[in-house]
Each structure stands twice: as structure tokens, then as C-alpha cells.
Amino acid sequence: MILAGMTLNELEDFVTGIKATKFRAKQIHNWIYSKSVSDIDEMTNLSKDFREELKKIAAVTDTKIKVKQVSKDSTIKYLLEYPDGDCVETVLMRFDNRANLTACVSSQVGCAVNCSFCATGKGGFKRNLNYKEIVEQVLAIQRDTGLKVTNVVFMGQGEPLLNLDNVLKAIEIFNNELQIGARRITISTSGIIPGIKKLASLELQSTLAISLHASNHELRKQIMPIENKYPINELKSALTEYVQKTGRRITIEYILIHGFNDTVPVAKELAGFLKDIKCNINLIPYNSVIENDYKKPNNADIMKFKYLLEHSGKKVTVRLERGADIDAACGQLRGKQV
Numbered sequence: 001m002i003l004a005g006m007t008l009n010e011l012e013d014f015v016t017g018i019k020a021t022k023f024r025a026k027q028i029h030n031w032i033y034s035k036s037v038s039d040i041d042e043m044t045n046l047s048k049d050f051r052e053e054l055k056k057i058a059a060v061t062d063t064k065i066k067v068k069q070v071s072k073d074s075t076i077k078y079l080l081e082y083p084d085g086d087c088v089e090t091v092l093m094r095f096d097n098r099a100n101l102t103a104c105v106s107s108q109v110g111c112a113v114n115c116s117f118c119a120t121g122k123g124g125f126k127r128n129l130n131y132k133e134i135v136e137q138v139l140a141i142q143r144d145t146g147l148k149v150t151n152v153v154f155m156g157q158g159e160p161l162l163n164l165d166n167v168l169k170a171i172e173i174f175n176n177e178l179q180i181g182a183r184r185i186t187i188s189t190s191g192i193i194p195g196i197k198k199l200a201s202l203e204l205q206s207t208l209a210i211s212l213h214a215s216n217h218e219l220r221k222q223i224m225p226i227e228n229k230y231p232i233n234e235l236k237s238a239l240t241e242y243v244q245k246t247g248r249r250i251t252i253e254y255i256l257i258h259g260f261n262d263t264v265p266v267a268k269e270l271a272g273f274l275k276d277i278k279c280n281i282n283l284i285p286y287n288s289v290i291e292n293d294y295k296k297p298n299n300a301d302i303m304k305f306k307y308l309l310e311h312s313g314k315k316v317t318v319r320l321e322r323g324a325d326i327d328a329a330c331g332q333l334r335g336k337q338v
């Protein structure tokens with residue numbers, strides 16, 4: 001039995017099943033989620049005999065840190081290995097002026113969506129992660145650093161809305177067992193409409209981030225094959241419905257690719273498209289991925305693009321590049337040892 005990822009109720013059922021008192025479950029829970037231990041032997045307020053008994057049938061975790069890389073800007077990238085040998089990457093970001101520690105987690109091994117600018121999509125899709133494997137990513141960070149993760153973004157490998165049941169269950173565990181509130185969690189999607197509708201009906205309080213990256217159907221189709229299945233105008237209706245149902249402001253993610261989607265006419269068209277959607281905009285200067293010829297935007301174009309959107313009344317931020325020296329920046333995760 002792997003203890004990490006179990007709820008307090010499940011731990012209670014487990015310990016009473018081996019004739020221990022319910023209180024032991026609280027202690028174990030505290031060791032796993034607050035003290036972030038890796039081993040049953042570290043649970044020093046349990047008697048030696050009980051620990052020995054526990055070790056015969058259980059372990060804290062079966063997930064290994066295979067590679068750990070630390071960037072100049074202190075971003076850490078982990079390559080984690082699950083017992084079946086499959087690996088994913090998880091990134092820990094610190095923002096110097098805040099006490100926040102943000103984990104960027106993966107939801108799938110690989111990704112089937114295959115956006116042209118993203119390294120993850122290049123390797124194809126392998127499988128969904130189960131909810132415990134998602135939770136393990138945050139716990140692995142906590143065990144390794146001894147720090148508490150305060151925010152989670154589903155912006156690692158995979159498309160979270162194509163693995164929604166496991167993502168929702170992981171969020172429940174983040175909320176209840178790890179005390180990471182729903183509002184400190186962001187789900188980023190390439191625009192899977194049925195998933196967005198499901199989130200709207202659940203009135204989830206987490207932030208929804210949409211990888212839009214283009215201002216019209218023709219442009220979006222060139223970089224995101226998902227546009228053929230879920231076209232931008234239908235996406236817009238789903239987003240409007242989402243905002244109506246949840247009352248939450250969404251985030252629009254927009255990669256700026258030099259000479260492709262960072263021009264003045266595109267900025268104006270985008271401002272028009274987003275006019276009636278309650279959203280903030282996060283501009284992401286393209287990060288290089290070896291497999292394609294896209295170029296980073298230049299600073300003047302980024303500022304002009306930002307200005308035009310701000311002029312339309314939106315709040316616009318430019319995403320800081322994190323961990324590019326260790327290939328941990330957006331779109332650079334490929335899940336392989338380099």
C-alpha cells in the first residue's frame with residue numbers, strides 16, 4: 001500500500017483495518033503531507049513495533065527523483081520516475097519577492113494535442129497519470145526541498161482537460177490534505193470544450209487558463225491542430241458560458257511568435273475577440289524548442305502588443321521566463337533524460 005495520496009478517511013480505514021487506533025492515521029497524515037517524509041522510519045512518534053508492522057505492508061511512496069536540475073534563477077526541474085518506468089517533469093518556481101512556491105505539474109505522460117511550438121507534443125501521447133501520480137509531484141518537491149508548496153499550476157506536460165477525472169481528484173487532495181486552496185490552483189488548457197463545460201457546471205473556484213495563441217481560426221489552425229476539432233468561435237461561447245456560471249475571471253495565455261502572431265493587426269483583432277470576455281491576458285514570449293524555426297519576439301514588438309491590449313481595457317502581464325537554461329521554461333518539457 002502506498003500511503004502518499006491517501007485521504008485522512010482512507011488512512012483511518014487503513015489503520016483500523018490493521019487494528020490500530022484512528023489517531024495513528026492523523027499522525028501518518030501529518031508525516032506525509034506536512035512534514036513530507038519519504039520513509040516510514042522517519043515517523044518517530046509511532047512506536048518502533050508499529051513502524052515495523054507498517055513497513056511490511058506499506059511504503060510512503062514509490063516515485064523516484066531520477067534527475068534534478070537547478071537553474072541560475074533557482075527554478076528546479078525534476079524528472080520523476082513512476083514504478084512502471086514512465087517519467088514526467090515537474091518544475092518548482094520561486095518568485096523572489098513573494099513567499100509563494102509554485103509547482104508546475106504534469107497531467108499526462110506526453111500529449112496528444114501536438115501543438116507545433118511545444119516540445120511535449122513532439123513525443124506523442126503515452127498515458128494519463130492517475131491522481132496519486134499527480135499528487136506525488138507536489139509531495140516529491142516538498143520532500144526534496146523541505147518546503148511547503150503554496151500554488152499549483154497544471155502547465156507541465158499533458159492536456160489536463162483530457163484527464164479531467166484524475167485532475168479533479170488531485171485538486172481535491174491538494175485542497176483537503178495539503179491545504180492548497182482552490183484559488184491557488186490554475187488549470188491550463190488548449191481549449192477542450194467539453195472539459196470547459198464540465199468545469200463550468202462544477203463551479204470550480206480554481207483559475208482556468210486558456211492557451212489561445214491566435215486571434216482567428218486560420219491563424220490558430222496553423223499552430224494548433226485542436227483548432228480543427230474545437231474552433232475558436234465555439235471556444236469563445238464556451239468561455240462566455242464558463243464566466244457566466246462561475247463568475248470567475250479567466251486567464252488568456254498567448255505565446256508571441258516573431259512575425260507570426262505578434263503584429264499590430266493581430267493585436268487589434270485579438271482585442272476585439274476578447275472584448276466581451278472577462279479575462280486577464282498573459283503574454284508568453286516564445287521559448288525555443290529545437291524542432292521548429294519559430295523565433296522569439298523582440299522587446300519592442302512585445303511592448304507594442306501589450307500596449308494595444310491594455311488600451312482595450314484588459315490587464316496584461318508578460319510571463320517571466322523561468323529555468324530556460326535547464327529547459328524548464330514553458331513548452332520545453334519533454335520528459336526525457338538529457
Ligand code: SAH
Pocket residue numbers: 117118119154155156157158159160188189190210211253255284285286287288289330331332
Ligand atoms: N497542455 C496545456 C498545459 C501545458 S502547456 C496547455 O497547452 O495549455 C503550458 C503553456 O506553455 C501553454 O500555454 C502552452 O501553450 C505554452 N507553451 C508551449 N510551448 C511553448 C513554447 N515553446 N514557448 C512558450 N510557451 C509555450
Ligand code: SF4
Pocket residue numbers: 111112113114115118119120121122156157158159190211331
Ligand atoms: Fe499538449 Fe499543451 Fe504542449 Fe499543446 S502546448 S502539445 S496541449 S502540452
